[in-house]
């Protein structure tokens with residue numbers, strides 16, 4: 395891997411020849427990818443292309459079968475114990491749904507983002523007397539849900555639940571956020587809202603953001619770069635406005651029509 399110049403901070407994500415294998419089969423291979431600090435990147439591609447696996451590789455949840463992966467300057471293959479825990483604290487992960495613990499009120503779910511910053515005793519105490527309540531309130535205000543502090547997740551809509559999960563990211567203060575299909579369970583309007591919220595937070599707080607997106611209508615206007623995966627390989631990368639119908643047809647193959655990608659207003 396090329397060393398970084400001494401006066402330059404390492405890229406938050408730097409993968410050289412990265413591969414991941416399950417049961418001897420490589421589901422990601424030959425991935426070369428660098429993401430700059432503060433960059434907002436959308437990862438697209440057909441089902442099974444390896445998008446989630448790429449996020450797991452970056453988060454240190456999947457070990458590279460080949461190549462090297464540096465996340466926030468750390469070589470993930472060499473991390474264990476405390477250093478791995480520190481990396482996990484600095485990487486925020488947002489899933490498609492079920493981000494919240496149903497038995498815990500919104501305030502506790504939001505404060506889960508502080509767990510990596512607290513000693514165990516304080517974390518346990520917080521379940522009885524929420525610690526750093528003002529921080530939780532401020533984060534909920536940023537997602538316009540300050541009135542839901544004491545609600546249970548079941549009392550919220552799907553979109554509101556995702557906003558609470560974003561508030562948890564706000565209190566976590568990660569340097570890198572990996573959002574894996576964060577809007578796939580939502581309708582287009584709510585999806586747009588969550589993507590705008592994530593990108594706005596990333597921009598204001600200088601956080602690097604990678605979003606795995608199925609809804610390509612949400613690409614324009616939010617992301618600096620699109621990275622396209624197909625069959626475990628990096629197929630294409632460029633700016634959102636460089637996408638074309640031809641490219642999407644090649645990328646998605648049989649899924650192209652099923653996903654109504656032919657209806658997107660893009661150059662041929």
Ligand SMILES: Nc1ncnc2c1ncn2[C@@H]1O[C@H](COP(=O)(O)OP(=O)(O)OP(=O)(O)O)[C@@H](O)[C@H]1O
Pocket residue numbers: 416417421439440441442443444445446447448
């Ligand atoms: N734990 C696992 N064990 C074995 N194979 C796996 C495992 N996780 C993923 N795979 C396989 O790896 C490939 C990539 O999966 P991945 O979930 O990364 O794709 P994806 O692009 O995120 O797909 P989708 O858009 O459908 O979520 C798929 O062929 C999948 O079946």
